Amino acid sequence: MSEETYKIRIKYVKSGVLKYIGHLDLMRFFQKAFKRAGVDVAYSQGFSPHQLMSFAAPLALGVTSEGEYFDAQMNSLVSSEEYVRILNEQMVDGVYVKNVILLPEKAKKAMSIVAASDYIVSFKDDDDLNYQFVRDLNDIDNKESQKKSDYNKIIAVVPQLLKKDAIEVFRKTKKNEKVEDIKKGIYKLELREDKIYMFLATGSEYNLKPESVIEALCNEAGVPYNKFDYQIHRIETYYKNEKGQLASLLETGTKITDPMHN
């Protein structure tokens, strides 16, 4: 890399049909968007240079989010507002940039500091995103009402779950499947109207996927776990600040107001 570069962190929203785009493809999407927007991103050296970009906490396919982050290195800067404006000109339905902040010189990669995320889990209605041309209405109604009643059972056990001494689920690791107590990864679990709110450990120290918590709830409620029945939505991604408190990744840097003086 040539001289000095600036590290910026981008917060974006992933929703709608974009939930079917995996995070590697989304990274390529952003790389192309950067190029189209003409931002002065830094590249690696060599015969096939690539943009220096890394994601904070990859989302599973099918999950939506309003608190996603990635880092990029820039050769020169424009203001946060300008970034948001020019990047959003290059977005498609379902993805947009919310904030851009400048990180301190020695800032660690988002990936290495992520400590938690919170989620809203809801019952997946046949929402307005997907429609089918032909459907057997009776069949669907039966299935839907069964699912709905299962969901109500799950909701009923939400307040109890954290009171248990241990919350055990099967977890697949690279090597094998084992029973694990996931309680330490659940910081908060509560009902918000008819939706389930959860605040979970994320990142390299301990990583708990919302799917595991839903599974635990299903076990507790005695209903079968079918991962397609729930829509998971990430609200925010957090790190541990100097005081040891969990804070939004947005607090890791500062707004770029006057790029000339940065």
Add this chain to the structure above:
Amino acid sequence: MSRLALSDEILMGIEKPARYIGNEFNMVRKNPDEVDIRFCMCFPDVYEIGMSHLGIQILYDTFNRREDVYCERVYSPWPDLDKVMRVKDIPLFSLETQSPVKDFDFLGITLQYEMCYTNILQVLELSQIPIYANERDMDAPIVIGGGPCSYNPEPIADFFDAFYIGEGETRYDEVFECYKRMKTSGCSREELLHELSKIPGIYVPSMYKCTYNDDGTLALFEPIHDDVPKTVTKEVVMDFNDVHYPEKPLVPFIQVTQDRVTLEIMRGCIRGCRFCQAGMIYRPTRQKDVKLIEDYALKMISSTGHEEISLSSLSSSDYGCLKEFTYFLIEEMGNQHVNISLPSLRIDAFSLDVMKKVQDIKKSSLTFAPEAGTQRLRDVINKGLTEEVILNGAMQAFYGGWNKVKFYFMLGLPTETMEDAEGIPALCERVAKAYYDIPKDQRNGKISITASSSFFVPKPFTPFQWAAMLDPETYIERAHHVKDTFRQQLNARSLRYTYHESYVSVLEGVFARGDRRLSKVIYDAYKSGCIFDAWTDFFDNDKWMEAFEKNGIVKEFYTTRERSEDELFPWDFIDIGVTKNFLLSEWKKAKQEIVTPNCREKCSGCGAAKFGGGVCFERQKKD
């Protein structure tokens, strides 16, 4: 917000749901209710292949420039989704508006290779459009084919309402105007097709009848109405600098085969290799103005954000301003961190310099396509590449640090002997030897030479359209022999040889020069489960053989039979400019091992000059 045709459960349960959701950057959005014509463009293969195709991007852009047309896309659903759609009775849908293909006015299908034929039937059936054209009523879209395989559309003629013969940029306006006029007149489907058949370049199979001789050859092929043209002349863009080119191509989310900007610099080829169909059907050669393509390169990089650019043409080394353009690209793209993917170039000082600049020598290899192992056979096929040229090019490259070479050959070429086949290992051996003759300190370790042969398939509109295809047993024998001979070479350890299987080529051979009687075979093969035949994992030769048997069709009639000079071919009704007489004289010259100079050395009067432009008139312009 975009809506999707498939439920969440389906999308989450299949491979790569991104294939079916559309919403790519640069996708065209219009309100389908506000246009007169809805056109669905189909590439009958999986998304990643179809999205890489330049022709579709060109037409997508051209059609959507019209306010009264909305062109959308559809690709073949992968077998995982195919199953779900059949079980749940979900009609195939377009990517843009996610609406049923059967509701469109047109379904345009591009025909790039014969092995996609069963996929066409899949698209029709999943769309719930009757597979046979004669079973469609006014509600069904007009199913229109185009692309290289439409130069002999007969094997699939029964499935199409019409074919567009030639380059798509020229006549679609007339097709659309005709359609609009007829649609409001309340005519029947047949009347509409009849009208369409009068537009130059449009072939409507149902407006022609054919009869056969006792020996199975075609006896007669003629229109059923007096006002339907006897011959269909291919469409060709003569003002090549003034034709639409997509400045804002679609940018897919998932990695597709060609994940880059593709820039067409030239259409056609001056070389006249006798096995090559593209070299004949795209005559005359036309090039784009260098300033124009420079401008396109910049625009397309900035409208897509792609990080790679490649050039498209049949023989880029023959592009008049190649040097100027390449150095422009290196300069400009380098600044923008865009990689240049080089087309295969004639190996010389220039191309080596360029390769050194844009590729990692350690990883890249030299590519030669001599196609045949001996000079004699290269003269037969009119491939100008000589051993001397290959050795000179290779030596220059070896001194420059290269040590990997790839060779492409064909086996089963007309007049080929064992000696010609043995020429393949012999040539590779001589290149290896030349390498090891270089002093050790001036070469770069060991050499690795990879040679591969494909099974030659005679194609319509080439001088070899009369030739017999080799039978598969002899082909395999020959390939084995070549492999054995490779093992006996002194430098065998540096040489690697692979050859293609024969089955698929045999089928290609049947369909390439096939006639209307084959549609039943394709239908039956499809019904017995053949699909994605171009994919080794799915190709099922036994099913195909059953389909031939069931219909009493002998493959060898189409493949291993040498045609007599006066035989009427199923594709003879198409006029590509290049005359049958010229092709015949080329066939005779091939057998006499006489080469024909390329268009720039000397015009051979092939007939393509009648289009009034391109290489045929280059000299006149200079004088």
